[in-house]
Amino acid sequence: MYNTKRELLENTCAANPDLSPFVILKLSMLCDGVLLSERALDHLQTPLYNFGKVDSFGIQFQGRPADKAMPGAILLRDASNVYINYGEAFDAPYLVDWDPSREEFLLKDGEDVLDTVDFVPRPAFFGKSTSRGTPMESLVDIRAQKLILTAYERCRFWEGGHQCGFCAFFTGGGSHGEADCEDIYETVREAVREPGRFSEIFLSGGSDFGGEHPFDDEVDRYIRILQAVGRNFSGRFSSQLMAPAYTKAQLRRLYEETGLTAYCPNIEIWDESLFPLLCPGKEKYVGRNEWIRRTVDAVEIFGKGKVCTQVVAGAELSSPHGFKTIEEALESNFKACEFFARNGVIFLSTIWRPHRYSKLGYQKMPPLDYYIRLSRGLHDIRRAYGLFCTNDDYKHCGNHPDSDLERLDDYVSVV
Amino acid sequence: MFQLYEKKKLPLEVRKLIEADRCSVYLQVPCPVNPSGPVTFSCPSLLCENGSTLLLGLEDEHTALGRGLVNSLWFDREMTLWLRDTDITYKLSVKSLRCLITGPVFTRMLLRARLSDPSAEISCAWELLWQSCAPTQEPLPATLPLPVPAAPDLHLDNPRLRV
Numbered sequence: 001m002y003n004t005k006r007e008l009l010e011n012t013c014a015a016n017p018d019l020s021p022f023v024i025l026k027l028s029m030l031c032d033g034v035l036l037s038e039r040a041l042d043h044l045q046t047p048l049y050n051f052g053k054v055d056s057f058g059i060q061f062q063g064r065p066a067d068k069a070m071p072g073a074i075l076l077r078d079a080s081n082v083y084i085n086y087g088e089a090f091d092a093p094y095l096v097d098w099d100p101s102r103e104e105f106l107l108k109d110g111e112d113v114l115d116t117v118d119f120v121p122r123p124a125f126f127g128k129s130t131s132r133g134t135p136m137e138s139l140v141d142i143r144a145q146k147l148i149l150t151a152y153e154r155c156r157f158w159e160g161g162h163q164c165g166f167c168a169f170f171t172g173g174g175s176h177g178e179a180d181c182e183d184i185y186e187t188v189r190e191a192v193r194e195p196g197r198f199s200e201i202f203l204s205g206g207s208d209f210g211g212e213h214p215f216d217d218e219v220d221r222y223i224r225i226l227q228a229v230g231r232n233f234s235g236r237f238s239s240q241l242m243a244p245a246y247t248k249a250q251l252r253r254l255y256e257e258t259g260l261t262a263y264c265p266n267i268e269i270w271d272e273s274l275f276p277l278l279c280p281g282k283e284k285y286v287g288r289n290e291w292i293r294r295t296v297d298a299v300e301i302f303g304k305g306k307v308c309t310q311v312v313a314g315a316e317l318s319s320p321h322g323f324k325t326i327e328e329a330l331e332s333n334f335k336a337c338e339f340f341a342r343n344g345v346i347f348l349s350t351i352w353r354p355h356r357y358s359k360l361g362y363q364k365m366p367p368l369d370y371y372i373r374l375s376r377g378l379h380d381i382r383r384a385y386g387l388f389c390t391n392d393d394y395k396h397c398g399n400h401p402d403s404d405l406e407r408l409d410d411y412v413s414v415v
Numbered sequence: 416m417f418q419l420y421e422k423k424k425l426p427l428e429v430r431k432l433i434e435a436d437r438c439s440v441y442l443q444v445p446c447p448v449n450p451s452g453p454v455t456f457s458c459p460s461l462l463c464e465n466g467s468t469l470l471l472g473l474e475d476e477h478t479a480l481g482r483g484l485v486n487s488l489w490f491d492r493e494m495t496l497w498l499r500d501t502d503i504t505y506k507l508s509v510k511s512l513r514c515l516i517t518g519p520v521f522t523r524m525l526l527r528a529r530l531s532d533p534s535a536e537i538s539c540a541w542e543l544l545w546q547s548c549a550p551t552q553e554p555l556p557a558t559l560p561l562p563v564p565a566a567p568d569l570h571l572d573n574p575r576l577r578v
Contacts, residue, residue: 192577
């Protein structure tokens with residue numbers, strides 16, 4: 001439809017004059033991907049940007065040069081975060097190049113310069129090891145202001161093939177299993193020495209349904225790790241646990257025994273018939289309706305606006321079982337958002353990036369227009385209910401184009 | 416949007432005024448909502464880096480001033496900056512160029528804010544691109560004090576959170 005990315009972007013912005021052009025650009029970059037020029041990649045080996053070669057989510061990517069470290073996420077001029085799977089095969093990607101005369105990274109389409117961008121800087125604690133000799137950077141992932149900890153580098157849903165259809169976590173091999181609490185305590189202690197570097201701690205991991213009741217072992221693990229993190233703070237600290245939908249008793253323990261402030265049991269897919277097909281493990285050990293009920297119940301413990309749930313936006317349109325039209329997919333997601341908003345839960349989208357090692361495999365993503373309409377719609381619904389993100393906004397997270405839109409909202413007087 | 420913005424050096428007398436930190440700073444921003452329209456705030460001191468980049472630290476973006484800065488950045492909307500010294504006032508036309516929440520410039524702005532109070536915060540730092548600058552005899556519009564954040568947005572290293 002458009003010959004160049006400039007045409008695409010300018011026409012799309014003109015068609016959506018009230019929408020942030022940075023959100024449009026971000027979505028377009030997520031859909032089309034980004035390549036790094038050799039010059040850019042060379043400059044990204046410098047100490048400010050070099051993230052090393054560890055990926056704590058353990059996803060395997062084939063196109064990464066063995067002798068070069070990958071950088072962190074891209075930062076647009078408005079500080080929004082664009083998380084690119086470097087090394088993937090993209091059909092028509094953007095290009096990031098380094099301009100030595102301007103001393104800036106340029107976002108390009110061929111030779112056409114569209115904007116300047118930057119990258120999340122390397123944290124000061126990278127390169128350090130814990131007292132057990134564990135490289136601290138092997139335990140974390142980093143966004144601009146978010147410190148991501150992985151408690152368990154396995155997902156037991158993969159046993160028997162019950163993993164979520166879009167998931168490629170831990171397919172890179174070399175899993176470290178359970179994180180050591182002392183390692184976590186020391187890593188967080190070192191990370192927060194750097195002034196103003198982090199404002200959010202995020203904890204997640206693969207699912208572990210073991211225990212007297214499903215997920216008891218996992219809850220115990222998260223409590224141990226959160227208590228280790230909490231040794232660095234005098235009270236509660238801005239933090240979110242992304243985990244399965246737990247019972248009230250499990251949640252009460254998590255809230256009362258740690259400094260956790262927010263909780264995110266991802267529904268992934270709202271549709272009743274698609275959920276068991278795309279999330280068979282979640283269906284088997286909890287069930288869709290129970291998952292929804294527990295998510296709503298969690299508001300009683302964490303408070304309105306402190307419970308989130310996310311969909312992997314686009315997976316609901318995947319072959320062979322997904323919706324056949326964008327309108328059906330939008331209707332499904334907006335219905336979900338409305339339901340959760342009525343119950344004080346923030347329903348967010350993350351963008352599905354198909355991966356060859358997932359069950360769904362590599363598929364064409366939905367068009368940009370779908371994601372624009374989805375982002376706008378979810379934001380509008382939440383705003384109507386006075387729901388605004390604290391832990392999942394552009395700064396504390398950066399993974400949700402719909403929450404990026406909240407920056408123009410009169411946040412304080414509505415909440 | 417979708418262009419490269421070129422920075423130019425500020426007139427020497429304006430740079431000296433900012434670097435001496437002896438002028439009052441007022442910024443009029445295009446507020447999108449509550450209030451809606453141009454609103455002028457009395458700002459904390461401004462920095463000038465490399466003679467061309469204007470930098471402003473913002474304690475909390477969830478305010479009318481924050482919304483105005485975002486509005487300027489997203490939709491290329493103009494703002495007006497006044498620098499008022501005893502004998503002269505300069506009026507500059509500016510736009511938001513970049514919002515920083517990490518990196519060396521952000522860290523410098525944060526540490527500057529913490530010089531007098533180790534628990535002070537800035538939520539973000541803003542680069543402003545100036546376009547025109549001239550002395551003015553026009554009276555200042557009515558100004559509002561800097562908005563006070565409803566709830567502080569603390570970084571995890573803030574002494575208020577630490578053991």
